[in-house]
Every structure is written in structure tokens, then in C-alpha cells.
Amino acid sequence: MTTLTLAGTAEEAPARPITATARHGRRYPTWLRWLVRAGSLATALTLYQWVTAADINLGVRFDRLPTLAELGESLGHHLASGQYYLDITQSLIRILTGFALASVVGVACGVAVARSRVLADLLQPLFEVVRPIPAIALVPVAILVFPTNEQGIVFITFTAAFFPILVSTRHAVGAVPTVWEDAVRTMGGGRLRVLASVVLPGSLPGVFSGLSVGMGVSWICVISAEMISGDFGIGYRTWQSYTIVDYPGVLVGMATIGVLGWATAGAVELAGRRATRWLPARARERQR
């Protein structure tokens, strides 16, 4: 900080975030962290291989589950078939459509309810009544009212993600410090300016925690909905495998759902980190 030229100023150094060393104990290198993560997964797989190959029966009948070798073989078949990719694509289209709609509508409704007393009185009772209904309980209604299966599944996915996003947004908007809004208003900013320059960016950290939760719930619901009423999709295929006694297929389906869920959750997390780089906690992470 030597660029300051004011005479006689003993200018203070910029506030530095507390270092990782002080807060998180000893740091260890990134490659080692990845090694530990990979090791964790590998250990779980080894354990699985052992209980299935040794036909362990401890009340829970592991001997009925396919071994890793059988799973590998089944995965090979899946990877070689076009059907597998079609199913994955179908499920992804459904979840991403539902989730995208829920993000837009959820954030809009959350902001509206948090910022306007009239809209809060109008909408809040509706939301509170509908919220406790599990999205998957809407399957009968979805089948009744939507002309195609596809729309029904997207609707269920939407509903599942909508409420966590709505509630998080509402709280996040309420928690934005009023001093930012006051500052922008005394610069002459109107309602829209406050919304765009203060409320939306200021509530992003909370909004993203809602998006993370929403994405998780969306997967639960899209898979369940596919199992009940789908004719494509990874959830439908997994259930189908069970009905035709193809147990390796069931497990490959489950693993696929796991990996897809992980990837989408990771994408939301990454987007969230990028959008909230300004948070003090993020600054600390970058130093690590």
C-alpha cells in the first residue's frame, strides 16, 4: 500500500482474511486431498466386492447382490447400447427443464413475497398449504391434468425444486442489510434499481443454497416419477430391470443416478462459488 500519496498519512494495510493455517489447522496438498477422496470411494467398492463375493449373509442377504465383476459386465452392455444414453438424456432433459423453471419462478416468487406485503399476503398462504405436500404425491394429479407423461414428470420435478428455492430466496432477501438499499436509494435509485443492484446480488448466497437443495430433491422426484409413470429415463429403466430380474441392471441404474446427481449438484455448487466470490469465506478458500 505505497501508492497513496496523501501527505502525512500512515495508511493502514488492507484487511487480510484470516489465513487457512490459523483456522483449519495444517494444510495439505491438493493432490493428496484428491487421493483421499478417490481412496474413500475405492474403499467402499472394495468392501462391496468383499460382502458380495464372499456371499455374506448377516440377516441382510448380501449374497443376492451381484459382484463387481458382474456389475462391470452389465455396465459394459449398458455402455454399448444406445438405450442407455437415451435414458440418461431423457432424465437429464426432464430434470434440467423442471429445475430451470423452478429456479426462475422460485426466485421470482421468493423476491416478490419478501419485498411486497401485498404479494406476501396474496401468495404466502397458498405456498404454505401446498408446500407440505410431497411432490411425488402429485403424480395422480399430474397424470390427470397433463396431456403427456413428459409434462407431468417435468411438473413434478418443478414442484419439488420450487419450494426449497422459494423459501431460501425469501429468507436471503430478508437478510440483505438495509444499509445497501438505503445507499442506493439516496443515490437516486428506484425500486427496479434496488432490485437489480442490491436485492438480487445480495441474496445470491442464500439463493444458491436453495438451488443446491432443490437440485437434490428434483432428482428424488424425477426418478420416483419415472418409476411410476415413465416410459423412458434412467428411473424407469432401473425399475424395469428389477421387474425382469436383472439385478446388475438395477445397481448400474442406481450408480448412474448417483453419478448424475453428483455431477448436477457439483455444477450448481460451482456456479454458486463463481457468483459469490465476494463472500469473505470464499476469499479464504481461494487462499487455501
Place this chain on the structure above:
Amino acid sequence: MIALRAEGLSLGYDGAPVVSGVDLAIEPGELFAVAGASGCGKSTLLRAFAGLLPPRAGTLLAGDEPVRGTSPDRALVFQDDALLPWRTARRNVELPLAIRGVPRSERRARAAEWLARVGLAGQERRLPGQLSGGMRQRVQLARTLAGAPRAVLMDEPFGALDAQTRAAMQRLLIEVRDASPATVVFVTHDVDEALLLGDRVAVLAPDGVRDLVDVPHPRDVDARGAPEVAAARTRILTALEPVLEAEPCAPRP
């Protein structure tokens, strides 16, 4: 520059008024200091001038117009943390220009110019979280003045800074105000700060302005030891005293 006037002004949130019976006439271009114990309505008065708080009674005028809401003509400077933390220093300073509809390229040049004027050239791309408290207040000062307000309302703007930084900021305020004149209302609980910066000092109490003192040699550091300044200081302290002892001030809402 704009005149600010309060007549029989009563202010408050829900419940009892925080301050009432305020009569003030602030001249255009004046640097008007408001002193008073905490909780005596200094900040409340400033919020009312800014248009963030409608009066409960009395009139409040900016120029000849009654204050009816916020306006880019009356900018408020806060004690701390008023910068938008996701915007860089430069983008914070650009904000009032964007609100005024200044085109993007010109905004950028003017923001850089203002940051240089407050001694922050080269820090444009830093986020507020990467700046010290003193530097953040410089950015806030630049942001406020970039909008070319006719009145600047400062709410203990240097209250959270250490003594040295505070002295530097006081000098900076005097410097930049000479370059871009505006009416300044400066709220402080520090009598010496009020005496150094103000043309006049009003001592505020919950029942109105207790005393109004003309400052001899305003903004003249060398005159600080002069007997007439010492007399003004004693007068302000005397006016403050009964507030502190007999009449405890209401806590902030």
C-alpha cells in the same frame, strides 16, 4: 449546493418520537456539524434529510421544495459497510453515475478519476472486502461525490476509524469539498471533529437543538489551540453535558 431547513420537526419510528422540536437552517455550501450523545436523534435527523424517513410533524425543506423522498441531490454517507461487497471499488463508484444515466465509457473514466482523487489510484479492481476500513470510506466518499449531489449527509463517516486514519480522512474531506462544493451535514459525537470541520456546530438533544455555535477559524488546523476555539469547545461541551447526565437518551430502535 442547496439549503436545508427544518421547522418544528419531529421524527421517530413506531412509538415515541426520537427527536422533536428541531429548528435548523443550513446555508447552501455550508459545512454544518451536528453533535450530540448517541441515541439523541442525530442519525434519525440525517435519514430524514435524505428522504428515508418521513417527518412525524413539522416541515423539512431542501431548497424551496419539501423533502418527499430520496433524491440523488441528497446523498447519505454511512459509517461503514455501505459499499456493495460484490462490486469492485470502481464499479461501486460507477453506480451513482449509472443511476444518473451516464454512458458506460464515461462512467469508467469518471470513476477512475474520483478514485485517484481520494488516493486510491491502482485499487480500482479490488473488492471492498480486500480494502481496509479507511480505504473503504475513501471509496464511499468517491462514490458519493461522483454522483454530484447538492447536499452530502454524513453519518459519523469516520467514527469506525483509528485516530491517524481519521485525521487523514478529515483532511481529504476538506480537500475534495474545495474541489466540488456541496452543502455538507456532518454528524459526529466527537466535539473536536465537529470543531475542525464545521462552519457551525449544532448540539442536538431529544427536545431539539440545544445550542448553535459558530466555529471560529473553521478547517484551520493551526488555529486549534486559539482561545476562541477553546471557548467554542467549552460551550459545546456545556451544551452536551445536561444531555449526558440528567436526561438519558433513548436507545436506537
